[in-house]
Amino acid sequence: MLSILTINMQAAAPTRAQRLLTWLLNRDDDVIILTETSNGPGTQHLLTELRxxxxxxxxxxxxxxDRGCAIATRVPSRPAPHLTVGISLPGRAPAIILDTDPAVSVLGLYVPSSDRAPTKVAKKRAFLTTVQDTLAAMHAADRAHLVVGGDYNVISRDHQPRYPGFLTFEYEFLGTLAALGLTDIHQRLHPEAQAHSWIGRGGNGYRFDYLHAGPGLQPHLTAAEYLHQPRLNGLTDHAAHSVDIDVPATVKRGAALAMPTPL
Structure with a gap:
């Protein structure tokens, strides 16, 4: 069984990064996609301690x-930069290939946020466009066993509640993933549920964090859930999102028991 988790770490400062690290190491996820990493000491500490x-x-x-994305894994893996050639902000889109059977590729994404300022809209549009172009150019056999996940900073057209302000190209991203055969795992397993992964100050919920799987993995999807404990405990402002995929993997389970180094 392959377990994958994505969580936005909100560019955590060292003290909060230590708390988030403890939470992650007390879990048993095989692959962790960390979004909103930074060049600061909190991210450096968390990644160093995961290693x-x-x-x-x-x-x-x-x-x-710029803010970015990282992937940490207990499954033997190798970087796969050839899967992301052409993406406008490579620091926001790491990719790896896992030593599983079949081999599973993982593409992490931290899509830029946008407050409708023209420069931010252009940055977000360029990133989403180049991600879509890269996925479309990928050989179908490679997409078949691909997992895409992270903080997409978009919502679906039928999101509940409905929110104004999202642009056409933002809505189209999820549709493009579906058209390429990449299935929204949580939606597939819980078709009647409207999940939220980020809650605004006014209490409005948004679903920004996703995990998608290629057609070769879809028959093997067994579980998907949003975990609000890290958000409610102040480790980050997002819920984590986890999925289980029934494929064999060789995993370094001892890593889950390691204790982080105190700051």
Whole structure:
């Protein structure tokens, strides 16, 4: 069984990063997609301690100090930069190939947020466009066993509650994933549920965090849930999202018991 978790770490400062690290190491996820990483000491501490606990970390800090994405895994893996050639902000889109049977590729995404300022809209549009182009150019056999996940910063057209302000290209991203055969795992397993992964100050819920799977993995999807404990405990402002996929994997289970180094 392969377990995958995505969580937005909200560019955690060292103290909060330590608490988030403890929560992660007390779990048993095989793959962790961390979104909203930063070039700061909190991210550095968390990633260093994950490596010390035996996980393999793939992370490319952005030279302009932009926020990014990292993947940590207990499953033997190798980086797969060839899967992300052409994506406009590579630090927000790491990719790896897991030593599973069949081999599963994982693409993490931290999509830029946008407050409708023209420069931010252009940055987000370019990133989403290049991600879609990259996925469309990928050989169908590679997409068949691909998992895409992270903080997409978009909602669906039928999201409840309905919110104004999202642009057409933002709505189209989820539709493009579906058209490419990538299934929204939570929606597939819980078709009647409207999940929320980020709650605004006014109490309004948004579903920003997702995990998608290619057609070769869809018959093997067994579980999907949103975990609100880290949000409610102040570790981050997002819920975590986890899925289980029934494929064999060789995993370093001892990493789950390692204790983080105190700050």
């Amino acid at each position: 010390a606990a035996g996980l393999t970390v793939t992370h490319q800090p952005s030279p302009d100090r």
